[in-house]
Amino acid sequence: xxxxxxxxxxxxxxxxxxxxxxxxxxxxxxxxxxxxxxxxxxxxxxxxxxxxxxxxxxxxxxxxxxxxxxxxxxxxxxxxxxxxxxxxxxxxxxxxxx
Amino acid sequence: xxxxxxxxxxxxxxxxxxxxxxxxxxxxxxxxxxxxxxxxxxxxxxxxxxxxxxxxxxxxxxxxxxxxxxxxxxxxxxxxxxxxxxxxxxxxxxxxxxxxxxxxxxxxxxxxxxxxxxxxxxxxxxxxxxxxxxxxxxxxxxxxxxxxxxxxxxxxxxxxxxxxxxxxxxxxxxxxxxxxxxxxxxxxxxxxxxxxxxxxxxxxxxxxxxxxxxxxxxxxxxxxxxxxxxxxxxxxxxxxxxxxxxxxxxxxxxxxxxxxxxxxxxxxxxxxxxxxxxxxxxxxxxxxxxxxxxxxxxxxxxxxxxxxxxxxxxxxxxxxxxxxxxxxxxxxxxxxxxxxxxxxxxxxxxxxxxxxxxxxxxxxxxxxxxxxxxxxxxxxxxxxxxxxxxxxxxxxxxxxxxxxxxxxxxxxxxxxxxxxxxxxxxxxxxxxxxxxxxxxxxxxxxxxxxxxxxxxxxxxxxxxxxxxxxxxxxxxxxxxxxxxxx
Numbered sequence: 063x064x065x066x067x068x069x070x071x072x073x074x075x076x077x078x079x080x081x082x083x084x085x086x087x088x089x090x091x092x093x094x095x096x097x098x099x100x101x102x103x104x105x106x107x108x109x110x111x112x113x114x115x116x117x118x119x120x121x122x123x124x125x126x127x128x129x130x131x132x133x134x135x136x137x138x139x140x141x142x143x144x145x146x147x148x149x150x151x152x153x154x155x156x157x158x159x160x
Numbered sequence: 161x162x163x164x165x166x167x168x169x170x171x172x173x174x175x176x177x178x179x180x181x182x183x184x185x186x187x188x189x190x191x192x193x194x195x196x197x198x199x200x201x202x203x204x205x206x207x208x209x210x211x212x213x214x215x216x217x218x219x220x221x222x223x224x225x226x227x228x229x230x231x232x233x234x235x236x237x238x239x240x241x242x243x244x245x246x247x248x249x250x251x252x253x254x255x256x257x258x259x260x261x262x263x264x265x266x267x268x269x270x271x272x273x274x275x276x277x278x279x280x281x282x283x284x285x286x287x288x289x290x291x292x293x294x295x296x297x298x299x300x301x302x303x304x305x306x307x308x309x310x311x312x313x314x315x316x317x318x319x320x321x322x323x324x325x326x327x328x329x330x331x332x333x334x335x336x337x338x339x340x341x342x343x344x345x346x347x348x349x350x351x352x353x354x355x356x357x358x359x360x361x362x363x364x365x366x367x368x369x370x371x372x373x374x375x376x377x378x379x380x381x382x383x384x385x386x387x388x389x390x391x392x393x394x395x396x397x398x399x400x401x402x403x404x405x406x407x408x409x410x411x412x413x414x415x416x417x418x419x420x421x422x423x424x425x426x427x428x429x430x431x432x433x434x435x436x437x438x439x440x441x442x443x444x445x446x447x448x449x450x451x452x453x454x455x456x457x458x459x460x461x462x463x464x465x466x467x468x469x470x471x472x473x474x475x476x477x478x479x480x481x482x483x484x485x486x487x488x489x490x491x492x493x494x495x496x497x498x499x500x501x502x503x504x505x506x507x508x509x510x511x512x513x514x515x516x517x518x519x520x521x522x523x524x525x526x527x528x529x530x531x532x533x534x535x536x537x538x539x540x541x542x543x544x545x546x547x548x549x550x551x552x553x554x555x556x557x558x559x560x561x562x563x564x565x566x567x568x569x570x571x572x573x574x575x576x577x578x579x580x581x582x583x584x585x586x587x588x589x590x591x592x593x594x595x596x597x598x599x600x601x602x603x604x605x606x607x608x609x610x611x612x613x614x615x616x617x618x619x620x621x622x623x624x625x626x627x628x629x630x631x632x633x634x635x636x637x638x639x640x641x642x643x644x645x646x
Contacts, residue, residue, distance in 0.1 A: 082509065098525075101471060115540050144494075
């Protein structure tokens, strides 16, 4: 039986930038343990010398000329952004000054 | 004659012989949506104005006799994960509740070019994560055959809209059964095409290596019509095949006599509802009577399809959904945010539902140091074996026939407390997507008054054979014609 403790849940929540409470971490911990436990059945399969799948459609690289073509204008793009200024998406300080 | 119940083929005849106009038809459809969808709740957005404008244009095209396609003037519904310029595209998520795309998906453009009429965007499990439509952040969709039951998922709204005659065709999206399972629960025909057959440009990605946009229709003939119009190479999606799209109707009436039908024995195991099994067995008998050769085949890795599917889904979804960060589009929660990370944490906490949270966290887990080899890489290796299973079976068979779901539709609320139990309901539909093969869902009867569907699974890019075999069945049965009373 695998156990995914709340510490691990909080760690992965942080990896995917998801705020979670202690309560949620406990709930997810139980659910994750039973899901991962079920998925461990893959260990039964012998995959010695099996190449992992990497594509399922066209096996070749698709190349094209690097041409400049019209694309969405700044103005149009920014229609959906929560905050913008002078043609840029606005966010709080990324690199702190303290 | 109820206009809203007709097939594309039937309506097309009425339109080109000018017995009806697209505006009349569209008005009838919109009126029915406004009356009936209060009960079914299949639409997130109904696009009255766009629909009437497109219908008017279609009528002009028909009047001039120019550029008429079989879809010109036909009202359709689009799953709400496919981008429509100027029309909300929500993925049934709070994080995209107010998102209005600035561009169209390739599929949206192709349907507009063909002259089809968009009547609305349909409800789904949030970002396609679910099997019952109960993970929609907005509301549950109800199964038109019994409103206490789920319509299936994730394209539950798309299937319910078809079943309740609230669209003449609808566009769904299938990542692991999301077209076929709701089609089966709602008595609708639908296809998950070969991976790469239909452009994913403008589809809000769930699993980039599984996702497949596919039509849901009243019958196989219509399904072929719609696929022909949305399939094809797209320079905006490098995974689309460059090979020409066949004329799917060319051989659709050809006899199936002598063709080889494979029955994968791993799909007929304990746990299947008796009524589902007997409906599927009867369909096999029908094909036997039509002269097909029935062969038992083995897809030995079938039971590993579920963990392979879910592990790869978690992993790809966790990276695909990283784009929802509250800075460029969608919901943004920045209450007292001291830095940009705070915006991410708060926005994603408030914007995502529990199932989405579960899956992206499990994805990060399966990809993280120490677990990558055991989960992600292992799943990709078993995926190779799953794919080989299909290749081996298709060395001796033209088409495979299998159930889509072990049960008919379940009751709303029945499985929401146990995520694993919900995942297990996908056991028959998920293996096709990691393998990339196409699969057609066809209604085959009823069990306890709820619809049952079978899937016909084909070789890569061989949708034409699926349509031929599916159409042959619908020529001698009328399950697909049965409609619920609402």
